[in-house]
Amino acid sequence: xxxxxxxxxxxxxxxxxxxxxxxxxxxxxxxxxxxxxxxxxxxxxxxxxxxxxxxxxxxxxxxxxxxxxxxxxxxxxxxxxxxxxxxxxxxxxxxxxxxxxxxxxxxxxxxxxxxxxxxx
Amino acid sequence: xxxxxxxxxxxxxxxxxxxxxxxxxxxxxxxxxxxxxxxxxxxxxxxxxxxxxxxxxxxxxxxxxxxxxxxxxxxxxxxxxxxxxxxxxxxxxxxxxxxxxxxxxxxxxx
Numbered sequence: 001x002x003x004x005x006x007x008x009x010x011x012x013x014x015x016x017x018x019x020x021x022x023x024x025x026x027x028x029x030x031x032x033x034x035x036x037x038x039x040x041x042x043x044x045x046x047x048x049x050x051x052x053x054x055x056x057x058x059x060x061x062x063x064x065x066x067x068x069x070x071x072x073x074x075x076x077x078x079x080x081x082x083x084x085x086x087x088x089x090x091x092x093x094x095x096x097x098x099x100x101x102x103x104x105x106x107x108x109x110x111x112x113x114x115x116x117x118x119x120x
Numbered sequence: 121x122x123x124x125x126x127x128x129x130x131x132x133x134x135x136x137x138x139x140x141x142x143x144x145x146x147x148x149x150x151x152x153x154x155x156x157x158x159x160x161x162x163x164x165x166x167x168x169x170x171x172x173x174x175x176x177x178x179x180x181x182x183x184x185x186x187x188x189x190x191x192x193x194x195x196x197x198x199x200x201x202x203x204x205x206x207x208x209x210x211x212x213x214x215x216x217x218x219x220x221x222x223x224x225x226x227x228x229x230x
Binding site: 035037046047050062095097111112 | 122
């Protein structure tokens with residue numbers, strides 16, 4: 001069964017850091033690009049970051065550029081989102097989703113999401 | 121303010137057809153594929169349409185997508201109560217080097 005499972009969310013104070021993880025099972029993880037997408041409470045979807053299958057290419061939304069870093073460890077079938085200098089507006093449910101993999105559609109596989117709350 | 125523009129709401133009665141629009145620009149919809157997602161309350165988004173008009177396996181053919189110029193549309197025919205959800209469009213934006221989403225459309229099945 002193909003599955004993505006996020007972890008690492010929680011409550012953090014503004015200005016602090018948090019690292020999210022997304023573990024994949026049931027898929028050739030090392031051949032998939034990956035995305036992070038977030039959703040603030042009561043708001044729409046916002047793409048946050050993406051990483052190629054081998055980690056050589058990374059892309060970020062302007063809202064997180066310079067503060068967030070996406071990385072991956074294919075030996076652990078896991079992609080990470082390191083979030084530094086967190087702000088109130090980063091409060092959201094963070095989802096990981098599949099990226100490019102041959103001719104397969106992107107965003108076809110989603111995790112259940114992990115909630116990050118930035119609050120003092 | 122989202123880069124892609126969707127109407128905030130839409131409504132229609134069961135059995136009817138509804139269309140949701142998504143307007144962008146030459147740097148996103150005008151030059152890249154459009155994706156559509158359905159999100160039921162409290163759940164992760166689900167891919168409905170990719171590459172403008174392709175359905176992943178398991179998505180009923182009641183759902184269809186189209187694109188013309190810098191705009192795209194999602195049509196849902198034979199509406200059912202379970203179609204009541206939020207719908208989002210998305211596309212890669214070459215100028216931003218980022219994926220952009222529409223603000224979402226809340227569909228009500230009356």
